[in-house]
Amino acid sequence: MNIKSYLIILIVITFLVSCGDDVLPKPKAMLRLEYPESPLENLVTEKFQFEHNSQAIIKKNKNFSVTLDYPLMKGSIFITYKEVDNNLEELLADAQKLSYEHVVKADNITEQPFVNEKDGVYGMFYEVLGDAASQAQFYVTDSTQHFVTGSLYFRAKPNYDSIYPAAIYLQKDIRKIMESLRWRE
Numbered sequence: 001m002n003i004k005s006y007l008i009i010l011i012v013i014t015f016l017v018s019c020g021d022d023v024l025p026k027p028k029a030m031l032r033l034e035y036p037e038s039p040l041e042n043l044v045t046e047k048f049q050f051e052h053n054s055q056a057i058i059k060k061n062k063n064f065s066v067t068l069d070y071p072l073m074k075g076s077i078f079i080t081y082k083e084v085d086n087n088l089e090e091l092l093a094d095a096q097k098l099s100y101e102h103v104v105k106a107d108n109i110t111e112q113p114f115v116n117e118k119d120g121v122y123g124m125f126y127e128v129l130g131d132a133a134s135q136a137q138f139y140v141t142d143s144t145q146h147f148v149t150g151s152l153y154f155r156a157k158p159n160y161d162s163i164y165p166a167a168i169y170l171q172k173d174i175r176k177i178m179e180s181l182r183w184r185e
Contacts, residue, residue, distance in 0.1 A: 035073070035169045040176065044184070047081050047146060051180035053173045068173075073166040074155040077174060082147045091147045095139040098149070099126040105158065106132040114140065114178050121181050123148075127171060131158040135167040136174055146183050150174060 040051040047064045056068035056077075064081035082091060099109065107130030114123040123140030136152040152170050154163050 035165070040180075045081070047184055048148060049182050049184060050177045052177060056173070070166075070170065073170065075152065075163075075166055075170055076155075077150055077152050077170065077177070079148060079150045079177075082149075084141065084143070084145050084147050088141070088143060088147070091141070092139070095124075095137075095147075095149050098151070099128075099137040106130040107160075114138075116179070119182055121178070121183070123178060125175065125178060129160065131160050133158055135160075135163065136171045138174055138178060140178055140181055142183055148181070150177070 038053045038055045041054045043050055043052050043058060043066065045060070045064050045066065052068055056070055059067040059069060061067060066079045068077040070076065084091065106128045110127040112125040112127065114125055120142040121140050122143060123138060126137040128135050128137065134151050134153050137150065139147065139149045141147045152167070152174060154166070156163060
């Protein structure tokens with residue numbers, strides 16, 4: 001066999017090997033993270049009490065403040081207590097200002113009022129959409145003695161697409177905290 005024959009055989013083999021189905025890119029998909037429903041536990045401080053997710057690790061801080069830590073999600077809900085002493089307007093302004101400090105990075109901030117007249121708990125829940133540092137903020141008060149604020153933060157660079165499932169899960173926990181919060185006299 002001469003070189004011409006080897007060359008023809010090589011070309012024919014190349015065509016036979018290269019023939020086949022076209023390579024198609026895989027369709028885009030989203031990661032599906034599911035978090036288990038968890039039983040609720042009651043947390044009692046000297047000033048207030050509420051139900052929380054039993055997966056949270058509780059850290060009681062000074063001045064009746066509490067941190068609910070969720071290590072698997074790398075997130076925490078920080079809850080701060082302040083007494084109302086003829087400064088309700090100032091406390092409300094600070095809570096609203098804190099929520100709207102995230103407007104620079106947020107795509108949208110949705111306000112959801114909360115009213116529980118029976119137990120004297122009134123407040124606002126702020127859902128923060130986008131790559132903001134906090135994905136949720138809230139405050140509750142009885143308007144005369146007690147004022148509680150809360151914030152949800154993740155120990156990760158804010159990337160809304162990545163933390164979305166965990167943010168939704170913990171926002172449900174925050175709503176449960178607001179709904180079950182009772183003042184202690």
